[in-house]
Amino acid sequence: MQKNRWIEFLLLCAFLLRFSPMASSSDRSGELGGEKNFEGSSDLVDLQYHMGPVLASPINLYIIWYGRWNQNQQATIRDFIYSLSAPSSSASYPSVADWWRTVRLYTDQTGSNITGNIVLSGEFYDYKYSHGGYLSRLDIQSVIKNSVTASDPHALPLNPHDGLYLVLTSSDVQVQDFCRAVCGFHYFTFPTIVGVTVPYAWIGYSGTQCPGICAYPFAWPNYSGRPPPGTNGGHDIMKPPNGDVGADGMISIIAHELAEVSSNPLVNAWYAGDDPTAPTEIADLCLGMYGSGAGGGYVGAVNKDAWGSGFNLNGVKGRKYLVQWVWNPARRRCYGPNALD
Numbered sequence: 001m002q003k004n005r006w007i008e009f010l011l012l013c014a015f016l017l018r019f020s021p022m023a024s025s026s027d028r029s030g031e032l033g034g035e036k037n038f039e040g041s042s043d044l045v046d047l048q049y050h051m052g053p054v055l056a057s058p059i060n061l062y063i064i065w066y067g068r069w070n071q072n073q074q075a076t077i078r079d080f081i082y083s084l085s086a087p088s089s090s091a092s093y094p095s096v097a098d099w100w101r102t103v104r105l106y107t108d109q110t111g112s113n114i115t116g117n118i119v120l121s122g123e124f125y126d127y128k129y130s131h132g133g134y135l136s137r138l139d140i141q142s143v144i145k146n147s148v149t150a151s152d153p154h155a156l157p158l159n160p161h162d163g164l165y166l167v168l169t170s171s172d173v174q175v176q177d178f179c180r181a182v183c184g185f186h187y188f189t190f191p192t193i194v195g196v197t198v199p200y201a202w203i204g205y206s207g208t209q210c211p212g213i214c215a216y217p218f219a220w221p222n223y224s225g226r227p228p229p230g231t232n233g234g235h236d237i238m239k240p241p242n243g244d245v246g247a248d249g250m251i252s253i254i255a256h257e258l259a260e261v262s263s264n265p266l267v268n269a270w271y272a273g274d275d276p277t278a279p280t281e282i283a284d285l286c287l288g289m290y291g292s293g294a295g296g297g298y299v300g301a302v303n304k305d306a307w308g309s310g311f312n313l314n315g316v317k318g319r320k321y322l323v324q325w326v327w328n329p330a331r332r333r334c335y336g337p338n339a340l341d
Contacts, residue, residue, distance in 0.1 A: 045332070201258065
């Protein structure tokens, strides 16, 4: 990307985040455009370490299922979480765990790497919509508070030491800026709301609200005015590997946010740009890249099965997933284990 285009990109990120101090949002609209990405090594990317912590200790991950979910959707997402730390014998190369090894290259000021140990330690089912069918960004923190204070035998522990909370909203829940500016975001909780500071991320199910935005490339936005490249005029849209456009689309957003909350949990660690309220983080740099040669709406060289389902990573229990690449600090380029070079 030429320098002036890079500046435009950073300004766009800042614009999309102007409504909230929450630092990282996964905005998928950039995947659909023709801007050059960073598959090749680039000195234009000024990704810097700002001396803050990374998630180096083993992570206890807690999922909050907000709204009503079906079991197949939950199983797809759970198996992805299990796959992040799965041994090599559990999934063939290139695996989800192989993908996470790039994230693990990031260190804190002591030289400690991001952990490779992510454990799904609890789940809370907020099927009564404790804060209604519309959530502001700040409401997400109240949802977390409810999950740890509810009079429920399945209430989650409040874990400020090595806890990470993942709030997932169902298809009928509207969230501030969802589908318009963001598909997910991460930040940290305010003690005035939750009682302590803990990192968290939110991702919404887009299958009925905006699949063409947040479930790309398993759907294509109607406003684009052109069919996606390599799809026979739009007749051969890539199919989701686990049979659910919304859930499969969420997987890459979840991966995106987990990579960024691990490398920048308090918004003072790894990011590019001068404004921590609108940082460009390690997954933001690689939006729309799933394989070698990606760009201009083309996802890159990925695998397809006999039914036309696209994937680039293998998971536990024979699962297949399509997950975007992240910035590799050693190679100084966007990279995934399915790269052809």
